Amino acid sequence: MRILALHLLAPDMPALHHFYAAVLALPAQLTAAARRIQVGYSELIFRAAAPGTAPYYHFAFHVPHNQLDAAYAWLKARTALLPFTDGQPIADFPNWHARAFYFHDPAxxxxxxxxxxxxPNAAAEPFSAASLLGLSEAGVVTPAVLPTAEALLAAHGIPPFHRGPRLPNFAALGDDEGLLILTETGRGWLPTARPAERHWLRIEGEQAGQPVVLEDGSGPLAR
Structure with missing residues (x-):
């Protein structure tokens, strides 16, 4: 699966724009309705949240598989990074053949x-904003993880990730190129354990060459 666009709600749009455009040096476009951030082949689209609300989400960026340490140093010079466990900065996911680190944006x-x-995305050039290659994961919060996973498979052919997991309260769908991370409402997100909250989102992508559009509250995400 390839995640091409992720639409989210956010408070304090000027602070978000500064973070992505100035701190992370990503191409950004302001429109009357949204802030559009280009991340490699993907686009983040932030729309203003209702006054008095502060929705938040989880999503991940691909970086070259040989440059995680360089990515860590590059981000650490620009913003605060989150420890993973016991003060360790890097998460090692051997079952996924992956390593990762985490941070917050102003929202x-x-x-x-x-x-x-x-x-196959190794890079030789020094790490930069252009090394954020695209969206790797989008978190989807639902009260019914496995029924939602089954609905996504039936409607769009998005399979369970072959590396797992597939649990009653947490499941990964897709492949190494793009994953939907389904988590139960209230389950803690890594690495902060902050309870997952369900908020409106829209995901646009491709699965097996076919377009996929998912929106909270409709279709497979209606639960």
Whole structure:
């Protein structure tokens, strides 16, 4: 699966724009309705949240599989990074053949940079904003993880990730190129254990060459 666009709600749009455009040096476009951030082949689209609300989400960026340490140093020079466990900065996911680290944006979103060893995306040039290759993961919060997973498979052919897991309260769907991370409402997100909250989102992508559009509250995400 390839995640091409992720639409999210956010408070304090000027602070978000500064973070992505100035701190992370990503191409950014302001429109009357949204802030559009280009991340490699993917696009993040932030729309203003209702006054008094502060929705937050989890999503991840691909980085070259041989440059996670360089990515860590590059991000650490620009923003605070989150420890994973016991003060360790890097998460090692041997079952996924991946390593990752985490940080926040001004909206409190939990961002992740992940290097997947099975993707042919090694790079020789120094790490830069252009090394954020695209969206690797999008978190989807639901009260019914396995029924939602079954609905996504039936409607769009998005399979369970072959590396797992597939649990009643947590499941990964897709492949190394792009994953939907289904988590039960209230389950803690890594690495902060902050309870997952369900908020509106829209995901646009491709699965097996076919377009996929998912929106909270409709279709497979209606539960």
């Amino acid at each position: 409190g979103n939990i961002l992740e940079c992940i290097a997947r060893q099975d993707l």
